[in-house]
Amino acid sequence: MSAAPARCLIVGPSWIGDMIMAQSLYQRLSSLYPGVLIDVLAPAWSQGILARMPEVQRTIPSPFLHGQFDWAGRRSLARELQSTSYDLAIVLPNSWKSALVPFLARIPVRRGYVGEFRYGLLNQTRPLDALEMPRLADRYCALASADNPAGAIPCPPPRLTIDSDARQATLQRLNLVIDRPILALCPGAEFGTAKRWPEQYYASIANAKLDQGWQVWLLGSVRDQPTTGSIRQLTRNRAIDLAGQTQLVETVDLLSSASTVVSNDSGLMHVAAAVDVPLLAIYGSSDPGYTPPLSSRARILSLNLTCSPCFKRQCPLGHLDCLNKLEPQQVLMALNEMDSKHA
Numbered sequence: 001m002s003a004a005p006a007r008c009l010i011v012g013p014s015w016i017g018d019m020i021m022a023q024s025l026y027q028r029l030s031s032l033y034p035g036v037l038i039d040v041l042a043p044a045w046s047q048g049i050l051a052r053m054p055e056v057q058r059t060i061p062s063p064f065l066h067g068q069f070d071w072a073g074r075r076s077l078a079r080e081l082q083s084t085s086y087d088l089a090i091v092l093p094n095s096w097k098s099a100l101v102p103f104l105a106r107i108p109v110r111r112g113y114v115g116e117f118r119y120g121l122l123n124q125t126r127p128l129d130a131l132e133m134p135r136l137a138d139r140y141c142a143l144a145s146a147d148n149p150a151g152a153i154p155c156p157p158p159r160l161t162i163d164s165d166a167r168q169a170t171l172q173r174l175n176l177v178i179d180r181p182i183l184a185l186c187p188g189a190e191f192g193t194a195k196r197w198p199e200q201y202y203a204s205i206a207n208a209k210l211d212q213g214w215q216v217w218l219l220g221s222v223r224d225q226p227t228t229g230s231i232r233q234l235t236r237n238r239a240i241d242l243a244g245q246t247q248l249v250e251t252v253d254l255l256s257s258a259s260t261v262v263s264n265d266s267g268l269m270h271v272a273a274a275v276d277v278p279l280l281a282i283y284g285s286s287d288p289g290y291t292p293p294l295s296s297r298a299r300i301l302s303l304n305l306t307c308s309p310c311f312k313r314q315c316p317l318g319h320l321d322c323l324n325k326l327e328p329q330q331v332l333m334a335l336n337e338m339d340s341k342h343a
Helices: 016-021 023-032 044-050 071-082 097-104 136-142 164-173 199-211 222-234 248-256 267-274 328-341
Strands: 007-011 037-043 056-062 088-091 109-113 124-126 182-186 215-218 260-264 279-282 298-301
Touching: 007 023, 007 097, 016 023, 016 044, 016 136, 016 267, 023 037, 023 136, 037 044, 044 056, 044 248, 071 097, 088 097, 097 109, 164 248, 182 199, 182 267, 199 215, 199 222, 199 328, 215 222, 248 267, 260 267, 260 328, 267 279, 279 328, 298 328
Parallel strands: 007 037, 007 088, 037 056, 088 109, 109 124, 182 215, 182 260, 260 279, 279 298
Antiparallel strands: none
């Protein structure tokens, strides 16, 4: 392969937050190789959000369910991709299945971390030194070049574009107005309960801001509706529950309208960071050193207990102290400090 690839296929991750952080790689590729065309093979749900990344030329929806092998389907997709004449493939997931399509498509350079026994499927493999590169976004960025200059160049933060017309249409459809400050709360976390700050705590800060004349928007997916519905009830129905009422790309635009966002470590936390609004990120079982919000306007709250990060979906000790002991007053103080700073 020449030093400057003309066309690159990225096999993208499956989680919203990881997909956002992968934009740092796309930015790095565009910087190193001006004019490079970047296509991303990714789950269909990501098409709208990838369209907000100017570095991405095309999204190729992946037809494979999580963990699905489907040899015939992967071989068929590889045949379709062969005609595109990619110079380079970068495989971000660590599974061996994720490296099959670039191999079968005969892309000449196939790069990624060693992962799940992928020798042969990848011909530019990298061992991963987690101590040298603790952040996932930096690991992605290091795959942009053949010589792996880890840490040599700062990793660019993800930045999603905002469609003003689409945002206005979404605001009108949902009967939302932005005439007062907006606190956006993202109380869900797809990974599990060990990443979710208690809903009654969210309600406490919502009530405090509502009493100050703010609006409170509750954002999330259909799966988050029991949580957001409970929070709304605890605010005497003053908070606006938008969970399940928007597509992901619409949520991008809504978060860009917020005065401040409070979120668990979740995909929407990374979206909020990528639209560069003031963000207070709450960490429990996960590690802010691994997947921090990549924004200078973000502040992280974590108790840093000896038992965390444990990376478990549910608290293995049964007490969830990493979140239960982070009380609403602590979060509200941090929130008020941020509001004063960004006023």
